[in-house]
Structure formats: structure tokens, C-alpha cells
Amino acid sequence: GQYVVGPLAVAVLPEAIATVAADAERLVRLVELSMLYEVPIEPSNWTLLRQTIGHEPPPVTALARQRLWGMFSSVGPLGLALRRLHELRLLERLLPAFAHARCLLQFNNFHKYTVDEHCLLSVAKATDLDADGGWLGDVWRQIRRRRRLVLLALLIHDLGKGYEGDHSEIGAEIAREVATSFGLPEDEIxxxxxxxxxxxxxxELAFRRNVDDDSLVLQFAREVGSPEVLRMLTVLTMADIAAVGPGVWNRWKADLLSELYQRTLRFLDPDANATGADRRRAELNQLLTGRDKQDPVIRLAAGLPRAYLRSQQPRQVVEELTRLAKLSAGNQFVTARWQAETATVSVTVGLRAPTVTGVFHRIAAGLASQRLEVLSADISTLDNEFLIDHFRVIDRDYAGQTPAERLAEIAPARRGQDASRASAFGTFGEDQHLSRPDR
Known part of the structure; x- marks a missing residue:
């Protein structure tokens, strides 16, 4: 009841100005509303708030910091929103490491902006990919649930500048501190x-080295480790370069970066190409022919990410989507299959929930408790309320094929139920943040 959102602006009610100015969480909420509705903050409000905060900055709370972190997962012009918080000098209070970057000059022939301006602009360059129809836009859309990690990395990637030592190494230490302050799980940190x-x-590799050298690309692929991280680093690289100055990002650099990306992806995911995904989608559509358009499986199938299509056989996709569609809110299913061709166990966990706090951490802990070593993991969000997680693991308890009784131990099933709530992964119940967070 303290804010009013109109077609042209968002405003604070006159009687609430003092209250909002004295509360960091309410200030972040005001900026968040401006971002979500893509309207400016009413000018006289904004001037008054800046004057009030300039005389007496509000104390920073954990709630305000979490409100800020929630903005990284929202749809809207995040770069502009962060800039508004920076204008209020609130961003550096929420992220103390950012204070050092304010108006910090960069003494080289490339950067046209101060460190703080460059970092803010790089975030905007990444979110602009929402409207990009080219290969970079496709890469950005494939990142899906972890875009927030790229955006956070962009905001802080140059905060190590201005200190003695390698700014990337110092920045990595700052990154760990910032990510920890937001309460991220260790894998995301x-x-x-x-x-x-x-x-x-x-x-460095794309523009200065020979990417035709397979040994160089293979070494890079090993360091990156996964297609998902490769996609994140690709977007970060583009946004960082584009934020250096006008015209610095160009077609030549885009082509070279694309070549390195595609060559590296072949090592990390040999089947990662549009043709393969399109072929799988056609096979899936054939299997779903004849189903009613209102069938929830049809709705889920329409929004499948390419990575999911490439990694799973169409018949298995239909089976998994069918089980997902039958889940009630807060429920799950777990399956474990022996994969003879790779001598590994494929573990699938399906959940019906918009968000599950720490889900990756809990599942990984459950796998570890079963003495399983994770080789790869792929987490997909479907229709904004379902999660489907695929893990490839090695069972160190068996030298050869994992027997059926061991698979049943990994994913115990209850007769007549779609979800095994007694599995090694624990129960994802209503008390474990299964609902969409209220922002």
C-alpha cells in the first residue's frame, strides 16, 4: 500500500516517502517495481528520495540483500535497475565491494568507461540478448535458470581492479564473498x-590463438567442464567486450567467438547441434500425435529446452513428462537406470515446484550418501512449475553392471505412487520452500 504503479511511472505515496527512504528493503522494492513494469520512478519522488537518503542512508538488512538477489532472477531491464540503486548509493551498501569501483578510472586504450559504469553496462548488454534472434540469443536462452549467475558475475567481474595483483584473481575472491553473502549453494558459488x-x-583464445588447434580447444573444454558453464562464459565474454565502448563488439569478434564456442561444445557435448535437437523434437511430436491439445504432456513438450531433447530418447521423454504431469504440488519421482553403453547409472528426479531452495545440493548429498560419484548433471525447468533433473553417476560398489536391487535402493518406489518421497534424496515438502517466493 506504499506504492502506486501507473502506465507512465511508479511512485511512492506522499505519506510513505519517509518510511520508504528509511528502509533499504522498501527502496529496493521500489526499484524492482520500476524494473518489472518497465516504467520510470516518478521524478519528484526520485529527487526527494535521493535527497533524503543523502542526508541519512538507511541501514542494510539481510531482507534487503535478498530482495536485491531476487531481482537477478526477474524479467526486466536489470542493468537500469542496478544503475538506479547505484545512483542512490544503495548498491554499494548492499554490495560493499562495489564502493571501490565508483568512478574508478581504467588507464588503458580500450576502456571508455569507469569500472562501475562498465560493470553496469555489461549487465545491460547481457539482458539485451532476450530480444536477440541470432546464435548468442539462443545461447542466452539455453542458460535458463542460471542466468542470474552470469548477471551477478558481470556486475562484479572487474571489482578486483585498482588493487595490487591480478585483478581476475582478486575479483574471484570478491566473487566468492558476494555469492556467499547472497546465500548461494556451493556449486553456484x-x-x-x-x-x-x-x-x-x-x-584471449578466440581473438589471439588458433582455434583450429584441437589440443588448445580440448584444454579449454576441460577447464570449462560443462556445456552450461561454456554458455555462461560465452555470454559473459560478449557482454564484457560490448561494454568496453561503442563499436568494440563487432561481427568479426562475434564470428570468432562463435567458432570457439561451437568447437568447444563438440568436445563437451558431441550431439549439441540444432539438427539433432530438431530431429528429436520431430520424433517426439510423432509419438504425441493423437493426444488432446489440452493434455498437460503436450504443454510440457512444447517448452522443452534443446539440451533436454538432445540428452534423452523421445520415448523416455514421453515417459518422464507423463510422470511429471501426474505429480501433485510438492511431490517427486525418482528413477535409476543402468546405461550399458556408458557403464553408468542414469538417475532422474522429477519435481513439481516453481523453486526448490537447495535442490541441487540435496540431491547431490543424497547421491553421495548412496556412494555414487556424479559425472554430469542437467537440470531443466518446464512450464515454470516442474523441475526435471538428470544425473549420470558411477556406482563404486560394483565393478560391472549395477544389479536391479541396487537400483531399487537408489530410487525406492512405492507401489501405486508416482513420487518416491522416501528416497535417498529426502522429502521435498511444503515446508521446504516449494512455492514461488513473494517478491
Whole structure:
């Protein structure tokens, strides 16, 4: 009841100005509303808020910091929203490491902006990919649930500048501190840390090295480790370069970056090409022929990410989507299959929930408790309320094929139920944040 959103602006009610100005969480909420509705903050409101905060900055709370982190997962012009928080000098209070970057000059022939301006602009360059119809836009859309990690890495990637030592190494330390302050799980902290530490690597290889050298590309693929991280680093590289100055990002650089991306992806995911995904989608559509258009399986199938289509056989996709569609809110199913061609166990966990706090961490812990070593993991969000997680693991308890009784131990099933709530992965119940967070 403190804000009013109109077609031209968002405003704070006159009687609430003092209350909002004294509360960091309410200020972040105001900026968030402006971002979500893509309207400016009413000018007189904005001027008054800046004057009030300039005299007496509000204390920063954990709630305000979490409100800020929630903005990284929202749809809208995040770069502009972060800039508004920076104008209020609130961003550097929420992220103390950012204070050092304010108006920090870069003494080289490339950068046209100060460090803070460059970082903010790089975030905007990444979110602009929402409307990009080219290969980079496709890469951006494939990142899906973890875009927020790329955006956070971009915001802080150059905060190590201005100190003695390698700015990437110092920045990686800052990245770990920032990601930890937001309460990210360890696997996501490591991704943000890696992206900041190696944010110059892909540009160095694409523009200065011979990407026809398979040994060089293979070494790069090993360092990146997964298609998902490769996609993140690719977007970060583009946004970083584009934010250096007008005209710095160009077609020549885009083509070279694309070549390195495609060559590396072949090592990380040999089947990663549009033709393969399109072929799988055609096979899937054939299997679904004759179903009613209102069938929830049809709806789920329409929004499948390419990575999911490439990694699963069409008949298995139909089976998994059917089981997902039958799940009630907060429920799950778990399956474990022996994969003879790779001598591994394929573990699938399906959940019906918009978000599950720490889901990757819990599943990984469950696998570890069963003495399983994770080789790869792929987590997909379908229709904004379903998660389907695929893990490829090695069972160290058996030298050869994992027997059926062991598979049943990994994913115990209850007769007549779609979801095994007593599996090694624990119960994902209503008390474990299965509902969409209220922002």
C-alpha cells in the first residue's frame, strides 16, 4: 500500500516517502517495481528520495540483500535497475565491494568507461540478448535458470581492479564473498567464482590463438567442464567486450567467438547441434500425435529446452513428462537406470515446484550418501512449475553392471505412487520452500 504503479511511472505515496527512504528493503522494492513494469520512478519522488537518503542512508538488512538477489532472477531491464540503486548509493551498501569501483578510472586504450559504469553496462548488454534472434540469443536462452549467475558475475567481474595483483584473481575472491553473502549453494558459488576468475580467457583464445588447434580447444573444454558453464562464459565474454565502448563488439569478434564456442561444445557435448535437437523434437511430436491439445504432456513438450531433447530418447521423454504431469504440488519421482553403453547409472528426479531452495545440493548429498560419484548433471525447468533433473553417476560398489536391487535402493518406489518421497534424496515438502517466493 506504499506504492502506486501507473502506465507512465511508479511512485511512492506522499505519506510513505519517509518510511520508504528509511528502509533499504522498501527502496529496493521500489526499484524492482520500476524494473518489472518497465516504467520510470516518478521524478519528484526520485529527487526527494535521493535527497533524503543523502542526508541519512538507511541501514542494510539481510531482507534487503535478498530482495536485491531476487531481482537477478526477474524479467526486466536489470542493468537500469542496478544503475538506479547505484545512483542512490544503495548498491554499494548492499554490495560493499562495489564502493571501490565508483568512478574508478581504467588507464588503458580500450576502456571508455569507469569500472562501475562498465560493470553496469555489461549487465545491460547481457539482458539485451532476450530480444536477440541470432546464435548468442539462443545461447542466452539455453542458460535458463542460471542466468542470474552470469548477471551477478558481470556486475562484479572487474571489482578486483585498482588493487595490487591480478585483478581476475582478486575479483574471484570478491566473487566468492558476494555469492556467499547472497546465500548461494556451493556449486553456484564455484560457478560465479570461475566466471570472474576466467572472464578474459575466452576472448584471449578466440581473438589471439588458433582455434583450429584441437589440443588448445580440448584444454579449454576441460577447464570449462560443462556445456552450461561454456554458455555462461560465452555470454559473459560478449557482454564484457560490448561494454568496453561503442563499436568494440563487432561481427568479426562475434564470428570468432562463435567458432570457439561451437568447437568447444563438440568436445563437451558431441550431439549439441540444432539438427539433432530438431530431429528429436520431430520424433517426439510423432509419438504425441493423437493426444488432446489440452493434455498437460503436450504443454510440457512444447517448452522443452534443446539440451533436454538432445540428452534423452523421445520415448523416455514421453515417459518422464507423463510422470511429471501426474505429480501433485510438492511431490517427486525418482528413477535409476543402468546405461550399458556408458557403464553408468542414469538417475532422474522429477519435481513439481516453481523453486526448490537447495535442490541441487540435496540431491547431490543424497547421491553421495548412496556412494555414487556424479559425472554430469542437467537440470531443466518446464512450464515454470516442474523441475526435471538428470544425473549420470558411477556406482563404486560394483565393478560391472549395477544389479536391479541396487537400483531399487537408489530410487525406492512405492507401489501405486508416482513420487518416491522416501528416497535417498529426502522429502521435498511444503515446508521446504516449494512455492514461488513473494517478491
Amino acid at each position: 564455484e560457478i560465479v567464482e570461475f566466471l570472474v576468475l576466467r572472464h578474459l580467457l575466452m576472448a
